[in-house]
Amino acid sequence: MIGISLFDVIGPNMVGPSSSHTAGAVSMALLARKIFYKEKKTRERLIRRADFTLYGSFAKTYRGHGTDRALLGGMLGFETDDLRIRDAFSYAEANGLEYSFSVSEDKDMHPNTADMDLTGMDGRKLFVRGVSLGGGKVKITRLNQIEVDFTGEYSTLIVSQTDKQGVAAHITKCLSDCGVNIAFMRIFREAKGAKAYTVVESDEKIPEAVMDSIKKNPYIANVTLL
Amino acid sequence: MDFKSGKELLDLCEKMQMPISEVMKRREAELTGMREEEIDAGIKKALSIMDNSAHEPLEKEMNSMGGLIGGEARRLKEGSKEGKSFCGDVITKAITYAMAVLEVNASMGVIVAAPTAGSSGVLPGVLFALKEEWGLEDEVLHQGLYTAGAVGYLLMRNASVSGAQAGCQAEVGSASAMAAAAAVEMMGGTPGQALSAAVGALSNLLGLVCDPIGGLVENPCQNRNAVGAVNALINAQQALAGIRQKIPFDEMAQVMLNVGRNLPFELRESALGGCATAPSACGLGGCGKGIG
Numbered sequence: 001m002i003g004i005s006l007f008d009v010i011g012p013n014m015v016g017p018s019s020s021h022t023a024g025a026v027s028m029a030l031l032a033r034k035i036f037y038k039e040k041k042t043r044e045r046l047i048r049r050a051d052f053t054l055y056g057s058f059a060k061t062y063r064g065h066g067t068d069r070a071l072l073g074g075m076l077g078f079e080t081d082d083l084r085i086r087d088a089f090s091y092a093e094a095n096g097l098e099y100s101f102s103v104s105e106d107k108d109m110h111p112n113t114a115d116m117d118l119t120g121m122d123g124r125k126l127f128v129r130g131v132s133l134g135g136g137k138v139k140i141t142r143l144n145q146i147e148v149d150f151t152g153e154y155s156t157l158i159v160s161q162t163d164k165q166g167v168a169a170h171i172t173k174c175l176s177d178c179g180v181n182i183a184f185m186r187i188f189r190e191a192k193g194a195k196a197y198t199v200v201e202s203d204e205k206i207p208e209a210v211m212d213s214i215k216k217n218p219y220i221a222n223v224t225l226l
Numbered sequence: 227m228d229f230k231s232g233k234e235l236l237d238l239c240e241k242m243q244m245p246i247s248e249v250m251k252r253r254e255a256e257l258t259g260m261r262e263e264e265i266d267a268g269i270k271k272a273l274s275i276m277d278n279s280a281h282e283p284l285e286k287e288m289n290s291m292g293g294l295i296g297g298e299a300r301r302l303k304e305g306s307k308e309g310k311s312f313c314g315d316v317i318t319k320a321i322t323y324a325m326a327v328l329e330v331n332a333s334m335g336v337i338v339a340a341p342t343a344g345s346s347g348v349l350p351g352v353l354f355a356l357k358e359e360w361g362l363e364d365e366v367l368h369q370g371l372y373t374a375g376a377v378g379y380l381l382m383r384n385a386s387v388s389g390a391q392a393g394c395q396a397e398v399g400s401a402s403a404m405a406a407a408a409a410v411e412m413m414g415g416t417p418g419q420a421l422s423a424a425v426g427a428l429s430n431l432l433g434l435v436c437d438p439i440g441g442l443v444e445n446p447c448q449n450r451n452a453v454g455a456v457n458a459l460i461n462a463q464q465a466l467a468g469i470r471q472k473i474p475f476d477e478m479a480q481v482m483l484n485v486g487r488n489l490p491f492e493l494r495e496s497a498l499g500g501c502a503t504a505p506s507a508c509g510l511g512g513c514g515k516g517i518g
Contacts (some may be wrong), residue, residue, distance in 0.1 A: 003228075006254045006265070009341050009378035009387075009404075010272050010349075010371055016331030017291060017443040019343045020390075057441070064292040064442040066334050081275070086334040134388050135342065 012136045013081040015073075019136040020112055021058065021065035026085065028130025028138040029074025031152045031226075032116045035143070036126045039224045049098040049119040050075045056111030058132075059103035068101050071114060075099075080136065113141075146197055148188045154201035156226040157210070162219040163189045163196040170220075171198055174213040180206050195221075227252045232380055232421050232475030239417040246407065246417045247372035250379075269368050272338045276350040279330040279337045280323035290332035294444040294510060299326035316359045320459060321452035324351030328448035341378045341387040341400055344436075344443045348401035349374055351455030352409055352462075362412060370408035377404045377424050384476065385483040389436035390495040392486020394450055399431035399482060402454035402461075409462035418470075425471040425478045426461035427454075432485050435493035437500025439507045446501050 014023040029050075036047060052071050054062050062068050066085070072092050073085035084091055092099055112132035119125055129142035139151045143158070150156055157175075161167050168187060175182060183203050189196035200206070211223040227242075227249060229235040238249050254265050282288075283299040290296050302322040305311065311318040324347035331337045337346045353367050378387065381400045386392040406423035410416075415423075431454070439445050473481070492499030501507055 003257050004379050004382050005258055006250060006372070006375040006379065007268055007272075009375045009382060010269070011338055011340070013272065013275055013336065013338050014343065015334050016337050016343050016346075017334065019339045022334070023339070023343070061441045064440060066291055069334070081336050083334075083336060134390065135382075136339065 008135065014136065015066075015070070015081060015083060015085045018065045020132045020134045021061065021067050022070045023080040023136040024112065024132030024134075024138050025058075025067045025070035025114065026074040026078065026080045027136060028114060028132060028140070029071045029116060030077070030079070031138065031140060032118065032126070032128035032130065033075055033077060034152070034226055035128060035140075035158070035224060036118050036120070038226060039126065039222065040124060046121045047075060047097060047118050048121045051100045051117040052102070053115040053117075054101065054103050055106055055109040055113040055115075058112050058114055059105075062101070062103075067114075071116070072097070072099055075116075110141075115142075143197055146188050146190055146195065148197055148199060149186065150184075150199045150201060152226055154183055154203060155206045157200040157202075157206050158224040158226070159198040159200070159214060159220060160222040160224075161196050161198060162221070163187075163191075163193050164219045167217060167219050168198065170217045171200070171214055174210055175200065175206075177213065178207050178210040180204070180210060227256055229253065231384065232479070235376060235380070236417055236421065245369065245373070245411055246376050246420055247369040247411060250372045250376040266368065269371050270364075272340075273353075273364065273367055273371060275336055275338050276327070276340075277354065279327045279335060279346075280350040280354050281326065282335070283326040283329040284322070288329040288333040288335065290329065290444055291334060292332065292440055292442040292444050294439060294442065295332055295448050296329055298448065299323070299329060316355050316459065317456055319355035319358060320351040320455040322351075323354050324348055324451040324455040325448050327351070328444070328451050332442070332444045332448075340374070341382060341404070342389070342397045344389060344438075344447050345397040345401035345451060345454065347448070347451030348398060348454035348458065349405045349408065351451065352405040352458050355455075355459075356409060356412060360413075366412050370412045373411045373420060374404035374408040377407045377421070380475070381479055381482075385479040386486055392483060393434060393489045393494050394436040395428075395431050395434040395482055396486050397436065398450045398454040399428050399434060401451075402427040402431060402457045405455065405458035406461040406465070409458055410465050413462065413466055415462075415466050419465040421475040422469075422471045423458075423461040423465035425473055425475050426464060427457050428478050428482050429471070429473070430457050430461070432482060433489070435489060435500045436495040437493060437502045438495065438497060439502050439510050441495075441497035441502070
């Protein structure tokens, strides 16, 4: 959605004490969880372990702001106004979710950043870096080894691919065939010819059908729709 | 129906012969594609969370995460029972509820950020003091929330509501401006009076620094929510009496942003200055180490 909504001002409804350090932490963990779950639809897809690294202000004040409980709560699927966040440690234990928190002194990072290193029941790994932008808004700035930039506020399609000629054209053609109006589309890559992500954001809901047609290209490894 | 400035908002109110609340509701419907009933449901939910967070600490002890606050609202309530509420009932309730919400917030309870978590007590303080002392219906409070939302949206768009960016004046100052405008509309004032009250509220808190002890949303944040609520009431009463501010809303929003930009980093939520570095505050948490 474009523009500031009434509920960006009168809201979010949230567990305190801080929109950036608590609600933002919940939201980035929810987003990481969603990416993990949507990436592969198998039975053994549950998250077994989440290792968090906190930077900047997150690293210095996470206990007093409940940032650790908030990240864990989000990983358990709790929304920003879910009171269970307060007791996220015991819910994690009850749900068999292992976790660790460490802090980093790295000064080059945005002050409210958390790395979320996830491991599934089936051993699948996903690394997600989230940044809290203030007022509960967040963005994802890294997926596995690749720097990315998206918020998850729009209907978002993440395509994992090899950086080859014609792949972007294939993706846009599939989207166009399905009648998707693209709000933003960006390609993020490690190096020329290496692994890359294409992130497409649309104002309207992107149909699931588009995933199958995109997957037909041999250079496309996976498609995730958030 | 959209507006990007206070002037455009007032022009729309004039043209459509509508209060600010109604213009804001229609803008939201157009922006999001939601039906008006859905938007109303969201506002009702926000008010019910505000109601709970304003009243719960009067009955129940809240333990804050940082241990710097807790029990203030109950003490105010007990004090007023013992005949020590010389501020009068409206102001006593406004400060009690404003401080109560910050207790809930600091203990990881559920609040509505309005516009932020650190300033979440101001609006409930004003709304529920007026509701209880003037017998206002919930529908009137809903209108107040729409009006507050319109002012907060303009400040978010054209100035700042971030303490890290522009100091506490941008958080509690903005919340106070939102609550002042809401109070004017709820008490029967005009759109022009509502924005004039918002201007007064902003100007009174200009330059207010963001200096949380230990970097936590506890103290002095909680006290400042009480100030923001009372400041809103003062400005609403002045506007309703016909006192008009000399500076228009859009200019005051810009003034607030400019003052915020001139605040040094130490006084913008870094915990490197102000109350956070007072010698006695140092023993309470991370003096001078900062959080940025």
